[in-house]
Amino acid sequence: MREVSIDELRQLADAAREEIWEAAREHGREPKIYLHWSAGHYFQKFDDYHVNITGDGKTYVSTDNLADVLAHTYYRNGGSVGISLCCCAGATTGDLGDEPPTPQQIEAIAQATCAVADSLWLTIDREHVMTHGEAADNADGLDINYPGGPYGPQNTCERWDLQYLGTDESGAYTTDYDDPATGGNVLRGKANWYRQHSED
Secondary structure: EEEEEEEHHHHHHHHHHHHHHHHHHOOOOOOOOOEEEEEHHHHHHOOOOOOOEOOOEEEEEEEOOOOOOOOOOOOOOOOOEEEOOEEEEEEEEOOOOOOOOOOOHHHHHHHHHHHHHHHOOOOOOOOOEEEEHHHOOOOOOOOOOOOOOOOOOOOOOOOOOOOOOOOOOOOOOOOOOOOOOOHHHHHHHHHHHHHHHHHO
């Protein structure tokens, strides 16, 4: 696990682009970026994710090849990149606990998402950039046949990563993916903001 800058992360994604696209095509789709929280502590990093963002907003990679298939998103790991916030130990749908996403983490995951999406030539929308909760409910329309059925907020709620962020703009749990206050919508909005302003 090593710390990287956003520019270094962009370079790693550039280097992996062809391999990630080839793997995604084998699954009959374009590449995906999956956003997570670890349900751990602010400085506890996991090798399941390509990118870990600690409580102070620092960015770490668990591999130098972002095309490596890691175990971050059930049935969706090939041709995808997993980015996780190190936070939310003990979180519930009613209370994100003592280690909610920090402002530094929220901005860092938006910047990381923008960098990886730019390098993979992806639109930053729900079809290409999803939270684990959204993916668990097939909110991108892929209709993956999970053995136990969909397992996100609209179903069993086994995974609901980033469904809300505990901030003024994303303050409460909801199962409506079209609500602009969901964590996924807020984070995609921020990532698009960084994309637009990097071009200014």
